[in-house]
Amino acid sequence: MRNVTALFFGPVRELVGAGSMTLAVDPPFTGDAAFEALAARFPALRPWRGSLRLAVNREYVPFERVLDAGDEISFLPPVSGG
């Protein structure tokens, strides 16, 4: 198990009801595994999966990325700035 800090923004933040939390990620410690850990607690997130982008330490990365303990991750909903 690896603990990462997950940050939430926009509609995902409203759905989770928090700005951040510690997530315990199971093997294989990927972004997908982190999403699974979060979706187990917040099943309403599952339909969002296809539109979310993963950021690790403030960089967009694929969901296959293997996370390190202590990483700052975020599942970003479609951006709507401008």
Added chain:
Amino acid sequence: MVAVTSDPINVDLILRDLGTARTGGIDIFIGTVRDTNEGKSVGSIEYTAYVPMAEEQMRRIESEIRVRWPVENVTIVHRIGLLRVGEISVVTAAGAPHRAEAFEACRYAIERVKADVPIWKKEFAPLVG
């Protein structure tokens, strides 16, 4: 210069910082809060951001622009917080020796902001009464 700010955006200050002796033209895009979206009336918009990542993405966009066009200066500023109709939400600008690269760089900046910078808007209907 790139920034995410909760203060009102001052276009005069941005323009003052953009020009140099080698600048022949400045192109500026100013995004403002519109009173309708998808058929619904809008009274205000709340913008939120993943601020450190947003500023890193903006710096990346600036770097990409400097590789592609011979610009002297690039500015990308996005405001966050609650904005009313008509207020400025975003400014992208480029100063360059010639207008063609200034226009292209400025357009590139706003399109990349809208695609990749982690900022979100939430619209609120006007207060009635």
